[in-house]
Amino acid sequence: NAGVTQTPKFRVLKTGQSMTLLCAQDMNHEYMYWYRQDPGMGLRLIHYSVGEGTTAKGEVPDGYNVSRLKKQNFLLGLESAAPSQTSVYFCASRRHGGAGGELFFGEGSRLTVL
Amino acid sequence: TQLLEQSPQFLSIQEGENLTVYCNSSSVFSSLQWYRQEPGEGPVLLVTVVTGGEVKKLKRLTFQFGDARKDSSLHITAAQPGDTGLYLCAGGLPSGTYKYIFGTGTRLKVLA
Numbered sequence: 001n002a003g004v005t006q007t008p009k010f011r012v013l014k015t016g017q018s019m020t021l022l023c024a025q026d027m028n029h030e031y032m033y034w035y036r037q038d039p040g041m042g043l044r045l046i047h048y049s050v051g052e053g054t055t056a057k058g059e060v061p062d063g064y065n066v067s068r069l070k071k072q073n074f075l076l077g078l079e080s081a082a083p084s085q086t087s088v089y090f091c092a093s094r095r096h097g098g099a100g101g102e103l104f105f106g107e108g109s110r111l112t113v114l
Numbered sequence: 115t116q117l118l119e120q121s122p123q124f125l126s127i128q129e130g131e132n133l134t135v136y137c138n139s140s141s142v143f144s145s146l147q148w149y150r151q152e153p154g155e156g157p158v159l160l161v162t163v164v165t166g167g168e169v170k171k172l173k174r175l176t177f178q179f180g181d182a183r184k185d186s187s188l189h190i191t192a193a194q195p196g197d198t199g200l201y202l203c204a205g206g207l208p209s210g211t212y213k214y215i216f217g218t219g220t221r222l223k224v225l226a
Contacts, residue, residue: 004156033214040123042202043157043216058213090156094214100145100164100206103214105156 002026006091006106013081013113021076021109023091031094032074033058033103034066036087043090049074081113117141118205118217126223130192135220137186137203144208146179146186151200193224 004025013019023032030051035043035058045058047066055066063085065077074093078085088110092103118139127133137146145164149157161170163179163186170177174197176189186203203217 035216040218042118042120042219043204045213045215048213059215092156100147100162102159102162103147103149103157103204105158107154107156 004091004093004104004106006089006109008109009107010110011112013078013111015082015113017081018077018079019081019111020078021089021091021111023074023076023093023106025072025074025091025093025104027093027095027104028071029093029095029104030071031096031101032068033092033094034064034074034076035090035092036060037090037108038087046076046089078111081111083113085111086113087111117215118203120201120203120217120220122220123218124221124223126225127193129194129224129226131224133190133193133222135188135190135201135222137188137217139184139205141205142183142208143205144183145206146183147204147206147214148177148186148188149202149204151202157200157202190222193222195224195226198222198224 007022033048034046049068052071067075088108091106094101147162148160151157161177166183167181168179174191201220204214
């Protein structure tokens with residue numbers, strides 16, 4: 001089972017460049033999430049989606065945009081990258097919205113902005 | 115604003131010792147989960163607790179959800195090197211938006 005797949009796994013950008021991270025899940029999950037992980041900060045929620053065509057802001061949405069045009073894909077975009085966006089990004093999915101549903105994570109995408 | 119604070123942030127212990135990790139908040143959660151993350155990988159779920167006061171045991175790991183559903187603890191008995199990793203608690207917000215907020219993390223190293 002592929003589960004949750006993130007591409008690319010590594011990327012180096014220059015300040016001001018744009019890029020898109022792709023998350024794909026093959027579990028037919030309704031809910032998808034993008035988190036960033038920084039040392040000592042745990043995981044912070046950037047944006048999330050509760051279904052195809054829907055998106056919502058998380059804790060740290062500034063500088064990011066997302067789209068969920070297809071149920072299985074959740075894209076995270078950086079329009080003008082900044083050094084503060086250097087981080088490891090994790091995508092996760094969840095089957096349903098009831099309390100306690102398990103989050104399934106990808107392996108992460110390490111982004112460095114110079 | 116970080117809603118979930120974990121303590122300690124770092125912990126280095128000898129094999130065989132016991133330890134407890136705490137996850138605290140001023141917010142009420144509909145559920146509380148614990149994940150473990152190893153280097154280069156995403157977090158993996160260990161347990162979910164949904165009822166205030168609930169205690170769950172998973173082999174040498176004991177998880178407890180506070181009575182008021184604002185805090186949780188993870189206790190490991192007789193730690194082993196294989197327990198080494200980053201432990202993260204995650205709270206489900208009860209507002210109906212189904213967001214999961216993660217704690218600041220506890221990095222555990224168990225020395226053989």
